[in-house]
Amino acid sequence: MLDRLAAKERRRRPTDEGLLARANELSARYLDGKPKPASVRWVDNQQHRWGSCTPENATIRISTRLKGLPEWVIDYVIIHELVHLLVPSHGPRFWALVEQYPKAERARGFLEGFSTAANTAPEEC
Numbered sequence: 746m747l748d749r750l751a752a753k754e755r756r757r758r759p760t761d762e763g764l765l766a767r768a769n770e771l772s773a774r775y776l777d778g779k780p781k782p783a784s785v786r787w788v789d790n791q792q793h794r795w796g797s798c799t800p801e802n803a804t805i806r807i808s809t810r811l812k813g814l815p816e817w818v819i820d821y822v823i824i825h826e827l828v829h830l831l832v833p834s835h836g837p838r839f840w841a842l843v844e845q846y847p848k849a850e851r852a853r854g855f856l857e858g859f860s861t862a863a864n865t866a867p868e869e870c
């Protein structure tokens with residue numbers, strides 16, 4: 746029982762290595778393995794965004810404010826940034842790829858509620 750709780754907590758607060766492994770899993774499962782991130786890491790200097798990326802060197806940054814949130818919400822932000830490695834801006838092609846993740850819309854709703862409750866208005870990007 747305790748092991749299961751510890752494993753659940755680890756998934757809600759993965760290490761940077763854990764984030765990169767998860768990003769590769771999500772890329773393979775929902776994006777044909779096309780996005781190949783070089784690194785995915787937590788950053789605590791992103792007050793206005795849940796995530797960001799640099800397509801030139803395939804690096805992704807995830808806001809530490811997501812730590813502790815449900816796994817499927819963190820996965821959504823990772824997927825959002827993975828798609829940015831393929832499509833820089835938010836257009837129909839971008840959203841069509843993001844929607845391959847079945848919980849995308851639910852996760853956006855969760856983040857909206859979370860940021861309203863926290864009285865901040867970070868956006869994804």
Ligand SMILES: [Zn+2]
Nearest residue numbers: 825835869870
């Ligand atoms: Zn974006």
